[in-house]
Amino acid sequence: MHLVQILLPLAGNDGAPIPEEILRDIREELIAQFGGLTAYIRAPAHGVWAHEGVRQKDDIAVVEVMVEMLEDKWWRDFRQRMERLLEQQSLVIRAFEIRRL
Numbered sequence: 628m629h630l631v632q633i634l635l636p637l638a639g640n641d642g643a644p645i646p647e648e649i650l651r652d653i654r655e656e657l658i659a660q661f662g663g664l665t666a667y668i669r670a671p672a673h674g675v676w677a678h679e680g681v682r683q684k685d686d687i688a689v690v691e692v693m694v695e696m697l698e699d700k701w702w703r704d705f706r707q708r709m710e711r712l713l714e715q716q717s718l719v720i721r722a723f724e725i726r727r728l
Contacts, residue, residue, distance in 0.1 A: 628727055629697050633690045633709075634719040637668075638716075645713060653709065654690065660701075661692040697722055 638644050638711065650668075667695045668688040702720055710718045 628725050629690050629694050629722045630725045631694060631697070631702070631720065631722045633692075634721075635688045635690055636713060636715060636718075637686045637688055641715055649712065650688070653712075657690065657692055659695060663692070665691045666692075680715075693725070 635650065636645065637650075654664060654666060667690075668690060702722075706718055706720050710716070
């Protein structure tokens with residue numbers, strides 16, 4: 628079993644909020660594909676990183692799904708679509724092997 632986390636920005640590069648309907652559509656796609664999800668959206672996480680010596684920051688929502696098997700191609704295609712949709716240079720999707728207790 629794997630836990631997949633998608634770190635979704637809540638604002639675009641211009642600082643404008645990502646429209647709620649876009650975030651809802653992303654959640655609905657994941658629910659349709661995997662049967663459910665957990666989204667941490669009420670208390671956004673704050674990301675900070677340095678790019679070419681300049682600090683940048685983001686408020687992000689963490690969306691998680693549990694999957695039996697990782698389908699790398701599906702996730703790679705999903706990430707690339709989301710990067711285009713959200714106009715992001717890079718979107719973090721990470722997976723952890725987990726054990727259900």
